[in-house]
Amino acid sequence: MTPPFAPWADPDAKPLIEIRNVTKRFGAFEAVRDLSLAIHEREFFAILGPSGCGKTTLMRMLAGFETPSEGEILLDGQDLSPIPPAKRPVNMMFQSYALFPHLTVEKNIAFGLKREGTPKAEIAERVTDIMRLVQLTDFARRKPDQLSGGQRQRVALARALVKRPRLLLLDEPLGALDKKLRQETQFELMGIQETLGTTFVIVTHDQEEAMTVSSRIAVMRAGELAQVATPTDLYERPDTRFVADFIGEVTILDGIVTAASRGGVGLSVMEGAPDLRIITPHTPPAGTQAWLALRPEKVSISRERPADADNALAGKVLDIAYLGNISTYHVALPDGSIIKAQESNRQRADRRGITWEDPVWVAWEEDAGVLLLA
Amino acid sequence: MKFGSIPSGLAIAGLALAGFASAALAEDKVVNVYNWSDYIDESILEDFEAETGIKVRYDVFDSNELLETKMLAGGSGYDVVVPTGTFLSRQIEAGAFQKLDKSKLPHMGNMWDAIAARTAPYDPDNAYSINYMWGTTGIGYNVGKVKEVLGEDAPTDSLSLIFDPANAEKLAECGIHVLDAPTEIIPAALKYLGEDPNSHDPDVIAKTEDVLMALRPHVQKFHSSEYINALANGDICVAFGWSGDILQARDRAAEADNGVEVAYAIPSEGALMWFDQMAIPTDAPNPEYAHMFLDYIMRAYVMAKASNYVYYANGNKASQGLLEADVIGDPAIYPSAETLENLYSVTAYPPKVNRKVTRLWTKVKTGQ
Amino acid sequence: MTRTLGSRILVALPYLWLLVLFLAPFLIVLKISLSDLAVSRPPYTPHLDLTAGWAGIKAFFAALDFENYTFLAEDSLYINAYLSSLKIAGISTLITLLIGYSIAYALARAPRRWRPTLVMLVILPFWTSFLIRVYAWIGILKTEGLLNQALLSIGLIAEPLTIMNTNTAVYIGIVYSYLPFMILPIYATLEKMDESLLEAAADLGSSRLAAFFLVTLPLSMPGIVAGCFLVFIPAIGEFVIPDLLGGSNTLMIGKTLWVEFFNNRDWPLASAVAILLLLLLIVPIVLFQRQQMKQEIGT
Incomplete structure (x- = not known):
């Protein structure tokens, strides 16, 4: 069995791209602030962030359109x-x-090769190969305005790839496609990247897309890196409330650290309720303000307090979002804060017992949530 | 064609409009007159309006060709127009004019039989027109400069002044302008060659090509009006042009007191004598008023007033006693009987000949 | 089936327009060009005499012939005038293109908020009469004009230049007068061009110059073609500019046409010249349109 692909974890590995303390200003505005980042060969690296976070500027600096x-x-x-x-x-x-x-x-595809002065025969061969790879062979003689959105996207990809770059930058590559096509294309993109072994850097504001395609994700916020991690780590172990909130659905409860014990801490979130138990590698001193990030799918909902739950809070159903395969319950706690709980709909919705205004219990295990200090 | 600045014609029309608009509106009595620019004493129009209560709507033109285009297209809306004889005859042939009703023209007897005889080739018995003014086409020159270039005995009274290349070449230094009017220049060239100036034979006309092509390189410009100022300012030294225009240049130079002395000469070989005739278009809206206007113009004192103003000779014998001395006494305006003998007239070319003439003229002007 | 009269009229309107304002005048001119010069009103023959019935119509058509066209073909003046017009129009169009493209490019690259003002400045001369602007050039170009005075005063020339009444003056006049017609269509294509195309070209290895010739220029082609036609076609038939600024050596078909009509009052010949001019202009236009169609179908 080959070891998992994780060159970033190897201290001896030489990164392909090293961004060192880069700042980019437009007038007084700092689009990117003192940012450092290493990207390794063969990575599918995503730069994720809300619009205006500086991700596009960072990419344009990699391409050379900005210095x-x-x-x-x-x-x-x-x-x-x-x-x-x-x-x-x-x-x-x-x-x-x-x-x-x-x-x-x-x-269009041959444009870059011609500029390089590649011999004609080789151009023809490489263009044919790449068109086969992106399934455009039948459309070779069409003009862009005679293609669908998905076909155009593949031409753009082929045109950039045919030059065999060390690094391919993709700026919101799937943004113009509809949702279903976007999901298909994500997998195609991953397949192509794997086949060619080219290093991809994708810029996107769509966290789902970033999670699906990339080996690592850099989350950017206001010109700085919030966190760089694998999709799993980012989801399961966000560093900050911003990252936790940006990636997927989450409930964030704020409280005060009460005591550390059994490799975890207690967190007081509400007067009159028992302290919540959280397993965490951090060891914050008692009295520290901290937050609990809870993914809805890790929270269960029931009419009675589950006997064996590590943490359980009583509340009232405020809202139910029926999504077909799952339902999300918004449960209001006595202090007004809301916890989201998700249940898969193995039963028909009408047969489920819980409905609006019902008093319920939400419960989760002590290792289900993440303790955040920022 | 003489005196005043260009807008004066417009000013007259404006005056007429302003002064008599109310009366005209009330009775809608209008006569539409289309005459050469700067060719009338405006008080004549005012007097006519005051006497008859007919409003004169007065427009002006500056080329026979333009007038003829309007006449041949028809529907011009004018009651009285003033073509030159050669053009008149062709327009009569085309049916552009109506016969004059002599019973409405009691002053016809004032007209000069000598001029009527001269205009007979264009309009026998004045069936369609009456003479307004007449003049000659000859040589205007800057007295000082021509002497300077060609010496004391420069042939200023001969066509050889410009048609002899030896002279033209020297005069080119100080500038020659020639009328842009083939119907005036080709007869002169024929006269210079000793041919009949009124020849309609294409082969005879073709003989002038050599003379004109030899002249061509020495001509600064073929143009029918710019020479007035150019001559007056001393920018050119010779112009082959119309008598009245050259006399106007003479006066302008004298007024400006710029040391330029302009003179007009009728060439000893003979000169073209032209006649501007008043006629009534076939489709004139108010022929009644047109006759009244024509008859008014033929009054001796009216015609004398017009000639005294524009410094052109007229075809009205009775007016001669009322002309001022510097008009009747100037041989450039009223040539002597001897000179008059030497003046010739031409008739209109038939269409196909005209096409050859204009083609020849295009060649002279463009070299193509 | 239930089309109202109003909607029928609406559909027929463009055709009616073409019929009344293009086809009918064209046929009249065509007819005059087949007629003979005559001393009559109007100055040509034959005239259609409908009162004579069928015989009148037959006599009418029998009298038409191609004599005027034969005359045109036999005399080198007209072909020379046409060729000279082609040359003057062609060179003027080329100069206008070079200047117009530069200006359009600068406009399209100017900061967005300035553009409306700059486009306004391009259109501004239209607010003055065309004739007055051409007359103004006389004042600039004549021997004692502004240009010569300026050049003499800075000592660039010792003798005044003779520009007025030459073909150079005609070129200046045409280029000046038609420049906006070149700038505007080119500007329109350049302005809507996606700037990321140039970045893409650079990304794929093009220098700025190569990107201009490989991307900007081909993409502005519709504007260039439109601009060239808008300048070339009226320039061929131009009359006012050669008449006012050109010399007697300036030979242009529009001027020849004017002379035939107004100086020579030769309506049939003038009409024949006009018909030929029209045909000679239609040929390049049709060729161009056919090529455009082919391009669209071919891809």
């Missing part, structure tokens, strides 16, 4: 800043796809 105000970006240990976009072994797939409307699919 850092401070700091440096290295590729294979070499400073990229003096190299113009045309000369970088980096290619970009634009959010708008930026296909040349006056050229056919074939010629």
